[in-house]
Amino acid sequence: MISVLTIARRELSSYFRTPSGWVIIALFLLLTGLVFGRFVLVPGRPASLRDFFAVSGWLLLPVAPAISMRLLAEELRSGTIETLLTAPVSGAGVVIGKFIGALTFLIGMLAPTGVYVLILERTATLPLDMGPILSGYLCLLLTGSLYLAIGTLASSLTPNATLAFLMSLFTILALMLAPAAAEFLPVAARPVLFAVSVSDRIADFAKGVIDTSHVVFFVTLAVWFLVLAACALELRRWR
Amino acid sequence: MRNEPTLLSAFGGLGWGVRFTEGAAWRRPMVNVQDVYKSFGSVHAVNGVSFELRPGQIAGLLGPNGAGKTTTIRMIAGFLYPDSGRVMVGGHDTMDSPAGARRRMGYLPESTPLYPEMKVREYLHYRTRLFGMARAFRRKAVDFALERCWLTNVASQRVGTLSKGYKQRVGLGAALVHNPQVLILDEPTNGLDPTQIRETRELIRDLAKERTMLLCSHILPEVERLCDRIIILAGGTVRADGSPADLTRLRGAKYVVQAREGKLGESDRLLKLWQSLPHVEDVQGRKPSPTAGILGSPGWTEWVIGAKPGAPDIREHIWNAAAQGGIALRELRAETPTLESVFMRVLEEAEENAPAPAAPKAPLAPEHKEAAA
Numbered sequence: 001m002i003s004v005l006t007i008a009r010r011e012l013s014s015y016f017r018t019p020s021g022w023v024i025i026a027l028f029l030l031l032t033g034l035v036f037g038r039f040v041l042v043p044g045r046p047a048s049l050r051d052f053f054a055v056s057g058w059l060l061l062p063v064a065p066a067i068s069m070r071l072l073a074e075e076l077r078s079g080t081i082e083t084l085l086t087a088p089v090s091g092a093g094v095v096i097g098k099f100i101g102a103l104t105f106l107i108g109m110l111a112p113t114g115v116y117v118l119i120l121e122r123t124a125t126l127p128l129d130m131g132p133i134l135s136g137y138l139c140l141l142l143t144g145s146l147y148l149a150i151g152t153l154a155s156s157l158t159p160n161a162t163l164a165f166l167m168s169l170f171t172i173l174a175l176m177l178a179p180a181a182a183e184f185l186p187v188a189a190r191p192v193l194f195a196v197s198v199s200d201r202i203a204d205f206a207k208g209v210i211d212t213s214h215v216v217f218f219v220t221l222a223v224w225f226l227v228l229a230a231c232a233l234e235l236r237r238w239r
Numbered sequence: 240m241r242n243e244p245t246l247l248s249a250f251g252g253l254g255w256g257v258r259f260t261e262g263a264a265w266r267r268p269m270v271n272v273q274d275v276y277k278s279f280g281s282v283h284a285v286n287g288v289s290f291e292l293r294p295g296q297i298a299g300l301l302g303p304n305g306a307g308k309t310t311t312i313r314m315i316a317g318f319l320y321p322d323s324g325r326v327m328v329g330g331h332d333t334m335d336s337p338a339g340a341r342r343r344m345g346y347l348p349e350s351t352p353l354y355p356e357m358k359v360r361e362y363l364h365y366r367t368r369l370f371g372m373a374r375a376f377r378r379k380a381v382d383f384a385l386e387r388c389w390l391t392n393v394a395s396q397r398v399g400t401l402s403k404g405y406k407q408r409v410g411l412g413a414a415l416v417h418n419p420q421v422l423i424l425d426e427p428t429n430g431l432d433p434t435q436i437r438e439t440r441e442l443i444r445d446l447a448k449e450r451t452m453l454l455c456s457h458i459l460p461e462v463e464r465l466c467d468r469i470i471i472l473a474g475g476t477v478r479a480d481g482s483p484a485d486l487t488r489l490r491g492a493k494y495v496v497q498a499r500e501g502k503l504g505e506s507d508r509l510l511k512l513w514q515s516l517p518h519v520e521d522v523q524g525r526k527p528s529p530t531a532g533i534l535g536s537p538g539w540t541e542w543v544i545g546a547k548p549g550a551p552d553i554r555e556h557i558w559n560a561a562a563q564g565g566i567a568l569r570e571l572r573a574e575t576p577t578l579e580s581v582f583m584r585v586l587e588e589a590e591e592n593a594p595a596p597a598a599p600k601a602p603l604a605p606e607h608k609e610a611a612a
Binding site: 002003006007010014017018078079080081082083084085086087088089090234235237238239 | 316354366
C-alpha cells in the first residue's frame with residue numbers, strides 16, 4: 001500500500017517538474033475561463049454552469065489522454081520500468097499507483113475552477129442551485145477516471161507516448177460515438193453500442209440527475225481498463 | 240513443466256510475500272537458478288542454466304554479447320519469468336513469492352535507467368519507500384547510500400544534470416539503499432573513469448563482505464580481481480563455472496621447457512620422452528624465443544608441454560625424466576592460463592561447428608599478466 005502511494009506521489013510530482021503538467025493546466029483553465037467569461041457570466045442569463053461543464057467534458061477528450069500518455073510509456077521508453085518491476089510491487093500496484101497519481105493531477109486541474117462557482121454565487125441575484133453543479137463535477141470526475149484508465153491501458157502497451165495518446169483518444173471517441181455508429185451496424189450489435197455510450201450518460205449528469213447505474217458504469221469500465229493494464233504490464237515478464 | 244501466466248499473476252500470484260522455504264538462512268543458497276529456459280519468439284536466449292550462489296559469494300557472469308547474460312540476470316531480478324525452471328532468491332521463488340524475492344535483492348540494470356527530474360536524495364528516498372522500508376530507517380539508509388557511493392555532494396542535484404559516472408553511482412546507490420542481501424549488478428563500472436572504476440571496485444568488494452553478489456561484466460580483469468566465482472555463459476548455457484583458480488587449472492596448465500639434445504621434429508627423442516610423461520596431453524616444439532636466452536645457441540630446443548585438464552603440477556616429472564635421460568635443462572616453467580585465454584578457449588569449445596585452432600591467445604595486457612601471477 002505504501003509502495004502504491006509512493007508511485008502515485010512520484011507520478012504527481014513529476015507532472016509539476018516538467019512543463020507538460022503546467023501547460024495542460026494553463027490551457028485547460030484558459031479555455032474554460034474564456035467560456036465562463038463569455039457565455040456563463042452574462043447579465044440576464046440564469047446562473048448555471050452548464051456551458052462550463054459541457055466544454056470541460058469535451059476538453060477532457062484531448063486532456064485526459066495527454067495526462068495519461070506518459071504514465072507507463074515513458075517508463076518503458078527510458079527503461080525505468082526495469083527498476084519498477086523489480087521492486088516489490090505487483091503490476092496491479094504499479095498501475096493503481098500511476099492511475100491515482102494521474103487522477104490526483106486531474107483533480108488538481110479541476111480545483112481552480114471552483115473559483116467560477118464562487119464568482120457566480122457572488123454575482124447571481126438568486127441563490128445558486130448547487131445540485132447541477134455537484135453532479136457536473138461528479139460527471140467530470142467519473143468521465144475523467146474512465147478516460148485516464150483507458151489512457152493508462154494505452155500507455156502500458158507501447159513505449160511511444162504519442163501512440164499512447166492517439167490510441168486512448170480514438171478509444172474514447174469510439175465510446176462517445178458508439179450510438180451514432182449503430183445505424184451502420186447489424187441490429188444485434190445495437191444494444192451493446194447504446195450501452196457503452198458515454199455521451200448519453202454525460203447528458204443525464206448535465207441535467208443534474210445522478211443515476212447510480214451511470215456511476216456504476218463509469219467505475220466498472222475504468223476498473224476493467226486498469227485490470228487490463230495491470231495484465232499487460234505483468235505479461236511483459238512472460239514475453 | 241512449462242510456466243504459464245495466469246490472471247492472478249497480474250496481482251502477484253497467491254503467495255504474495257507469504258511462502259517461505261524452511262531451513263536455516265545461512266545454509267541456504269541465496270540465489271538458486273534451477274534449469275532455467277527462456278526464449279523470445281524463435282530466439283532461444285537461455286537454454287537450461289543452473290547455478291547456486293552461497294551467502295557472501297561474489298560471482299561474475301561472463302560471456303560474449305548475446306550469450307544470455309542479461310536475460311539470466313533479468314530472470315533472477317524477477318523482471319522476466321523463465322519459460323521453464325525456477326529462480327529462488329533468499330528462499331523465495333521469483334514467481335510464487337515475488338515480493339519476498341524482490342525485497343531481498345538490489346538490482347542495477349545495464350543502462351542505469353533513472354528519473355531525470357528527481358533529485359538524488361529524493362530518488363533514494365523513493366526507492367526506500369517503494370521497498371517498504373520502515374520510516375525510522377529510511378533517512379539513515381539514504382544517508383548511508385549517499386556516503387557509500389560518494390554522492391553526498393550531489394545529493395540535492397537533479398539526476399538529469401549529473402555526469403554519466405555520477406548517474407552510474409546513483410543507480411548503484413538505488414540498488415543498495417534498501418540494504419538487500421543479494422546485489423545484482425549489470426556492468427557496474429560502465430562509463431566510469433579509471434579512478435571511479437577503482438573506487439567502485441573497492442566499494443563492490445566492501446559490499447560483498449556481508450552480501451551475495453552477482454556481477455555481469457565483459458571486462459575480464461575486473462571480474463578476475465573482484466570475483467571468487469566465475470560463470471561463463473555462451474549460447475544460453477553455462478560453459479564453465481568455478482573459482483578463477485579452478486577454471487585456469489581445470490583448463491590445463493602449459494609447461495615451457497628448454498632442453499639440449501635433439502632437434503625439432505616428429506622422430507625426436509625428446510618429443511617421445513615428453514609424451515610418455517603422465518598427465519601430458521600434447522607436446523609442441525618451438526624455437527626459443529629471442530628474449531628467452533642466448534640466441535640460437537646450438538642444441539637447445541624449447542618445448543611447450545600441455546597438461547591434461549585438472550592435472551596436478553607435472554614439473555617434477557619433467558625434471559626427473561630429464562635427469563634420468565641425461566638431458567640438460569635450462570628452463571622449466573609453468574604457464575598457467577589467464578582468465579582471458581580460458582575464456583577464449585571456452586568460447587571456442589562452445590562453437591562446435593567451427594573448431595578453432597587449439598593455441599590460446601598468447602599476448603595479453605600487462606595488467607592481466609600481473610593478475611594471473
